[in-house]
Amino acid sequence: MSIVDESMNSELSSEVQSLASAALDRLNEHTLKTVHWHFSEETGSPFWLEKKSQLNFDPLTDVKSFDDLKKFPHFEDEWLRGGPIRRWVPKGHAGKPVYVFETGGTTGIPKSRMVIEDHWKDYELFSDTLPEKYFPRGANWLMLGPSGPRRLRLAVEHLAQYREGICFCIDLDPRWVVKLIKKGWMEHLEEYKKHCIDQAVTILTAGHDVKCMFTTPKLLESLGEALEEKGTSLSEVGITGIFSGGTEFTPQWTRFCVEELLGGSPEEGGVFMTPTYGNTLMGLACSKPISAEDGYKISYYAPQPRAVTEVVTFDDYNQLVGYGETGRVKLYTLTDEFFVPGFMERDEGERELPFKTYPWDGVSGVRPFHELASATTVGVY
Structure with a gap:
């Protein structure tokens, strides 16, 4: 995050303070470069x-740091609905x-984001965070x-190829899942989930030497149960590394997953799971390592300087909350392909302190924004 405030300095070691200051310098430099790229005629x-002609300032001269992005109006959902995409x-x-x-699209026009190589770069950076022992090349x-x-399908395939593996994919339409939920067709929903899990079980038991996987919490739980019914488990079919994501990731669910599905910690059960938080605009935020000692708390850190998340107050989206306090998640995307100067996510959470691996602010307890929660259908995620 952009601001290294006084409340942070009293809680961090001098090493992390120094790393945070250097990270802020990189973010400011990267912001300047990104803004000049997106607002230069060439x-x-x-x-x-x-849009530049509609602003009351000149991005090329008036943006000198990350904090200056607050001069832009908030990025609007509707700008991404409909074309022309070019x-x-x-x-x-x-x-x-x-x-x-695309994202969404259950009702109306889905949001679309054009991408050239960002999904490759984001997942190559993420690859560097995966422990080789559990995600072997x-x-x-x-x-x-x-x-x-959806970006996720091609991004995970690229991750596998980047790590010199081959990716097996299943066929899953989340828009159909959401429609089933909204219609109350829960029997159909269960059958569709079973259809997806059956595909996964077939791949895992067909001798393809699959050791790593991406899935969502709900599907991981269903897969574990399906394998158990067949007298086996995730570790017994060869899985050693799981990268997972979705708003269903809670400390309670993580405890259940580690203790019941994975046979304990990686050292005990042989399976390493890393939660992630991402979307089509941002890419992928990694989590601080989870542990029983920390109550399975999940804290996410955006891939700065390519993306930044802030936790801001509910009544002023340009004002950060204090550390440990609750606010709405605000996203910035800063790549040479896509520029998002402040998008209000449909999530809320608590602001977390920087640490050595990610010396900038994080967010924990991510969940649907309370003002929108009743209208949010989580579906397979």
Whole structure:
């Protein structure tokens, strides 16, 4: 996060304070470079070049640090609904192949984000955080998550290939899942979940040497139960590393997963699980290592300087909450492909202190924003 405040300095070692200060310097420099790329006539995207004329300041001269991004209006959901998608492609990337990834879409027009290589870069950075012992290079992967026009499916496949493995994927349409929930067709929902889990069990028991996987908490639980019914378990079919994500990740669920599904800590059960928090705009936030000693608390840290998360007050989205206090999650995306100067997430949580591995602010206890929670359908996640 951008601000190294006084309340933090009294709680951190001098080493972490120094690392945090250096990280802030990198973020400020990266912000300046990103803004100049997106608002220069030679390299910027049609969207931001047009938006520039509507601003009451000049991004090229008035943005001198990350904190200056607060001069921009909040990034709006509706800007991503509908086309033309090429208005988001920076001139500096003209001629390159473009992906389009969607989110939502259960009702109305889905949000779309154009991507060129960000999904590769984000997951290569994430790869560096995975312990080799449990995510061995050359191992094959299972992608047990959403397919179709979603970033996650191609990103996990790239992660497997980047780590010299092969990725096996299942077919899963989360929009159909959400429709089943909204219609109250719970019997159909269970059958569809079983259909997805059956695909995964088939892959894991077909001799493909799959050691690593991505899945969501709900699907991981269902997969563990399905394997148990067959007299086996995740570790017995060869899984050693699980990367998982979704708002269902709570300390209670994590305790259940580690103790009941995975046979204990990695040292005991042989399976390492790392929670993540991500989306189509941000990429992937890693978690601080979870442990029983820490009550299975999950704290996420964005991949600065490419993305930043802040926890801000509910009545002023430009004001950070204090450490340990609750607020809404605010996201910034700062890559040469995509620029998001302050997007209000549909999540809330608690602001967490920097630490040595990630010397910037984190967020814990991520859950649906209370004002929107009743309208949020979690689905398979």
